[in-house]
Amino acid sequence: MGVRTIMGASGQASGVAVKAADQQDRLARMRESLRNHLLHLAGKGGKRLNLMMSNVSYVILENFDFSRAAMVACNFSYSNLEGAHFRDADLTNSLFIRTNLVRADFSGAILNGVRFHYADAQEATLDETRMKQGSVMVYRDDVAGGGRREQTLVQETDLSNSNFEGASLRGADMSGCRIRNANLKGADLTGADLKGADLSGSTLAGAVLTDAALSDVTVENTIFDVTPETINALQMNDGFRRFLDVRAQAKDAAELHRAWVDSGGKDGTRADFAGRNLRGIDLSGLMLATVSFAGSDLSGARLSNAVLAAADLSGAVIQYADLSGADIRGANFAEAQVQFSSFQGVDATPLALRNGGSLPTRFDGASLRNCDLRAPTLTATMLSGAKVADCEFDGA
Template sequence: MPLKRSQTPERIRIHQREADLLVAAHERFVARRPGGKRLVLRFAILEGVDLCGRDLADADLTGSALTSCRFDHARLARACLFGADLQASSFIGASLVRADLRGARLKGANLSHADLTQADLRAGRIAISDGDTKFAVIRHKVSAGQLDGANVSGAVLDKSRLDDVSATAADFSECSMRGARLVGANLKNASLRGAVIDNVDVRGANLESADFSDAVVTRVDLTRARMMGAVLDRCLCDPQAEAGERAALLVVKLAAHREWVISGGKSGEPAVLDGEDLRPIADMAGAFLTAVSAKNACLAGMDLRRISLQGALLDGADLRGAILREADLRGASLSGANLKQADLRRTLLSALPFKIDREKPTDLTEASLRYADLRGAELGDTNLSEADLHGARRSAVQAMMDDADDDGAFMLDM
């Protein structure tokens, strides 16, 4: 007697009108309004559906076919997209904070400007069910996350899990990868130009012919990855030994400057840190550096939250990926400074009053603020002439953001 062939269970197909109704109910669920119902559509077909700007936080779309869908500026925080087929879909500016994307297929997808903080893109074990019962599991299939040829430019991938992901020829240019894991990942021929790659685990990763030009690559042991043919032109790496040796002297200068500020100029002396690499200084958060001169200094990736830099001279300074959250930069001169991927949330960038009816505006002329986070920042009359704000994030609703991993709405400067 011939064995009966197992057939694939029939999938539910959801069209645009049905999807709109289901998502509307989910949005009521998220907002805790009457008539709400969480969106749970496992192994469904929603190909080509447009859900731009919709709130799909905590939705469950496990194993669903979502090819060529549009999720631009949508909120997908903590959404379950385990094993989903998202090929050629668009997630421009979407929030995928802590989303479950294990085993998801994102080949050719557009994730530019998206927030993938703490997202999980590792391999996923997919259960294949019996065609008759549709429940009895007969085998498991391990599927690696797929980002081959995907556009992830300008995205935030901080603390994301990309272990064993396949991302050959993907575009990660100018993205932020602080604290991410790339163990065993395949990024051969990928572009990481201008990216901020800090404290990333690349053990066993394939980075052959990857382009790291103009990137910040710090606290990363590249000797544990395959690097044949990788391009590292103008790449900013860990501080040189000479910078470490100068750290003690610079700390003394900073202490004298603090005394000068607090005493109103009666004691201490103003610090001149022009051209210095300040990264070896362990702790500058909350420091009093009013009117300090640090032209062309390197502060890339430093934790400078709540620092006082009123009236400071920071022209041409390298502040890529620096954390300047809640810092006071009123009246500072940052002409030509590099603030790519900098965290400027709730930062004071407005004019500094110094005499009755007189004030000094913050100068950001010709500064690069590409992909910087300006949500909640106080700009006022800031001089932004010829500043590059491509991909910079600003609050759609100017409200105080309490959570460092906030996944609320934002606007992009394109």
């Protein structure tokens, strides 16, 4: 069945052996139940998996079929469940912390009260899932009456800080969910019910929102594509209107900056975006040479083919941004935090100065993770002062 422990997942070598030994004992006790569940699904007898409050953490069960299983309040944290099937399973109040759920299938599953924290559910299928608040009935002795009293504990569904890029959530009931700082880039939310959900800080660039219910959603610092569809659905939402206002103001400032550059400083005004919240801003193709973005938040920004020559992006936060084809000659990215962003085809050659010298593009102290750095002018020497991890790179 491919049941193994994930060695070293806790990041603490001293605790790995203990976790591994404990998990082996738990898996040995569970193995027969898993076999019986597969027999049940195959129509060969067996018994449907029925677990409650079980610890299924730190295991590898890639592609395992948990379909129709009852696994209420189970802990799947730090497990590798890539490609696993949870179709029509009951996972009420279950916990997934840093769990690998890439391409997992949760179609029709009950996910009420589930908690995904830093889980990777890229390209997962969650069509028609139910993600309302979960509840558990707790029975306690009634001291006064001598009998038993019933208490209901309610757990909020929380998908915060998790990766759902490219996932399918068609028809999912996510009403009232907490989905803060999640990556829903390119996700299919067709017909999803997001009424009252908290999407603060999340990225929905490229997400399909056709017929999605978006009334009363919280969208502070949320990144959207501005389409007729989103404008129609969110035109009365205060957070979305503030997002549109920031975009419009930045566009106006960029136009004045172009006039300032073209006139040699005689007309227009030099733009200064230092320390600004520019999440989801679209400045693609614009003249932004010498503009300061120092310490600004450019998460989800579109800067493709923009002129950023000699621009100051030091200390900026640049996540899920598109700088493909941009002119970044002489730009300063020192100490910038850059993740999941595209620099494909940028021009990073030294910027020639009027005095005959040149200004190099700088990345000293910057952190670049999971970025597309496929540009011939982005050389290893240029990036030597940066921390580069898990990036695509073809420079010399």
